[in-house]
Amino acid sequence: MCILQLSLLLFHWIPHIGLAVFIWQFTHRKIQLDANHIYGSKYSSGSDESKSELCADRKRTSTNYLDGTLNNLSCSTTIHNGCHLNMQRSASVDPTKMGVGKAIAVLTSGGDAQGMNAAVRATVRVGIYTGAKVYFVHEGYQGLVDGGDNIRQATWESVSMMLQLGGTVIGSARCQDFRSKEGRAKAACNLVKLGITNLCVIGGDGSLTGANEFRNEWSELLQILLKAGKITAEEAKRSSHLNIVGMVGSIDNDFCGTDMTIGTDSALHRIMEVVDAITTTAQSHQRAFILEVMGRHCGYLALITALACGADWVFIPEMPPDEGWEDHLCRRLTYQRSIGNRLNVIIVAEGALDRHGKPITCDIIKNLVTKKLGFDTRATILGHVQRGGTPSAFDRILGSRMGVEAVMALLEATPDTPACVVSLSGNMAVRLPLMECVQVTKEVTKAMAEGRFEEAVKLRGKSFENNWNTYKLLAHVTAPDVKSNINIAIMNVGAPCAGMNAAVRSAVRIGILQGHSMLAVHDGFDGLAHGTIEPMTWGYVGGWTGKGGSNLGTKRSLPARMIEEISLNIAKFNIHALVIIGGFEAFVGGLELWNYREKYEELCIPLVVIPATVSNNIPGSDFSIGADTALNTITTTCDRIKQSAAGTKRRVFIIETMGGYCGYLATMAGLAAGADAAYIYEEQFGIHDLETNVEHLLEKMKTTVKRGLILRNEKCNANYTTDFIFNLYSEEGKGVFDCRKNVLGHMQQGGTPTPFDRNFGTKMGAKAVLWLTEKLKECYRHGRIFANTPDSACVLGMKKRAMIFQPLSDLKEDTDSEHRIPKTQWWLKLRPILKILAKYKISLDTSETATMEHVIKKRGTV
Structure with a gap:
């Protein structure tokens, strides 16, 4: 005890000696973890672009935690290939000292949107993590002009319990004063006096355009203030340049350059x-x-x-x-x-x-x-x-990711760096030149005003165009009079999940519009073996989009043990193609059917697997139907539990989530709910990590935030069970906090599908049947269908921004069959963000060269 006290005393008074003692202690604890094992690569195969990104990913290095409290992890910012804009990060820069001596102001402007608070929270906490001072600007640009109490320094605790709140807790207002140069000069004076040279603006295109104008005339405003004697020459020199970064907060999703704006999903x-x-x-x-x-x-x-x-x-x-x-x-x-x-x-x-x-x-x-x-x-x-209500899980995660990236963009900016906006491209955070995005956004309005409506749809982006084409197919196209004589069977396999019915409905109706006969297979492969098959009409699937679960019925049985019966019924019902909607059993079942093609000619038909599972563990796809609904269910439950813990004080909750061996739900729910830790199988942990988390909570209870939330994936560790972790936390927290546990169970599989799962299921079902139609034409030989090539049995998956078909046989190498998960998973790169926002002093890898992607290319606007 005396040695420990002496170490703490030395650490307090003599930083260099304290750091040496610190490193010596934790070197002997031998807490090591190979970061490459945790992350791997994001892409197993694909285009040259994805391979170059894979090479870039492998350049990441992992460095020790500054306080030795957690596993060896690294986090990198992914930026698309584009024009290099002198934004290189130095590998020698300590990320926790990047912001030392700098000040960041964050404001929300224009119409409020759910998820803004998540962005504010992340900006504040990551700013403090880097050593910068962070200031709230209350009431938007009006607060910037008025100054005084409207600009206040933020603390770590001041953004606690913000994630689940709608609107913006720092206020937003329309400001006429900021439209005048006199008003902007007042705003500049207020920033200079506080030493703020970095401004993070969360708002729509008008708010971001105003911020860019403010930045462009910053030098002129300083001269005006200098001549008026409102600032000194030294203050003007210290604040010679203003860095601007924007995050788009708008429920309209009307900003070009980002797939989704903060607030749209909510x-x-x-x-x-x-x-x-x-x-x-x-x-x-x-x-x-x-x-x-x-x-x-x-x-x-x-x-x-x-x-x-x-x-x-x-x-x-x-x-x-x-x-x-x-x-x-x-x-x-x-x-x-x-x-x-x-x-x-x-x-x-x-x-x-x-x-x-x-x-x-x-x-x-x-x-x-x-x-x-x-x-x-x-x-x-x-x-x-x-505009109101609780933010969805997606908006909380989006706001958090954008906030992290916004701070890094500000601290890496130079006087030559153009103002940028942080946006979402597929599942990656990217930086785009602010005014290019604004220009394209204005071109959409111009195209509509001039009657160039097809161009306006294209300018909105590929996602908008695909949604419009899917809607037209389902709502405005009539079925042909001449039938194709093709029978396509649809089945659900594995555990039920929200969004399955939307996929079935879409597949059935698109099939009918193609002239095909659509068959319902009840109860998965069991139904296919026993012949529980019936035709489906247009009205048969009416109203299915908003219904949870599986109306067709689903089972986990695999086809291998009844392959004879299945092949006979495929011939009996004259099935020419198969749509399998489900989880890992659907993936394995599809593989088994493909493997048996050599023995059973009846199985030589095109088939497509559509990932649908709460676990989001299907190889070949970044997302699965049903995962978003389950994630929102967990997040809502965590909100209620946190509310209970906040009222009780000094209470820690252990929550067990589903997912099998896949930690997607635990990780993303941890980000969305503001958890203190999330234990998953992909990131191995031991008793020392559990001990560290307990120590972290003991320290947390000394602050004004006297509660804790721990998430545990159901199969993260065979020995460190939910009961074990509960007992450990209960024992170690005695006298400081008490502990409760909740196993959420099958409630995660139920509920009404979220808008994302309905829309995702609808598009996946339509895409699958359109692909089958083309594949059937290719496989029609000598008066019959014969498909025996690998590309005739595929998984339809979402990879980054595109829906792609990948042969089942090609995905075997990227599959950990024993644990039913892909070997590479994109969301693992978000794990460090979870820890940073929970106040763990981990190392944020800054060794990559950040580039900015341009929206406007040589041949015009895209």
């Missing part, structure tokens, strides 16, 4: 909650409902809502309806009633126009439907309910 959650509620009353009374959603001049919210609820019609500004749309709409609604639908849903974006530029409103549509068809019709304008 707004979709609010909309779908209302749509689901309205659907029940509409069915009861056989009504037509017209819903107006927000979005200003962008139709993203309306389009995704229409896909996610199976709406009969959607009006968006980017693509006004053709002339005579009134008659077409009435025919569409009448047809839907004629096939047995008891309700009609029409979605209207608030900025919807016709081809002549006249607004299309709910009242116009309501009067049309009432007078022409005599339907009982109601109109609902959702309004600001879409």
